[in-house]
Amino acid sequence: MSTATYTVTGMTCAHCVSAVTSELTALPGVTDVRIDLANGAVAVTSEAPLALGDVRAAVDEAGYELAAADA
Template identity: 70%
Template sequence: MITNYQVKGMTCGHCVSAVSAELAALDGVTEVQVDLASGRVTVTSAGPLDTGDVRAAVDEAGYDLVEA
């Protein structure tokens, strides 16, 4: 399953690494791709992800998940 999210506040490669690492740690996530320029994050997972879990992971990395 592929899900796209919008993340606010990322400005550099470290930001990308932090968000990627937190999201990759979620159960079922198999791949995370981050487009720094647009703030778009594409998450591939075995099944649907709980938006609250995604929000918590992005928050833990220090950024904000934008409502779709």
């Protein structure tokens, strides 16, 4: 298992959390997504490390911006 933490900007409510969680969970191999709305931290657990471009695309699809990654 691999867990990486990202910072996503623009999330302000439960709907935001749901949209980002839904898009990230759809990525192959993702087993868990945990979001701290207060600071924009998104922890993604997956079977193998995810490509940053894939994570960025999923966050973009949800309508938000990936600001930083701390694998």
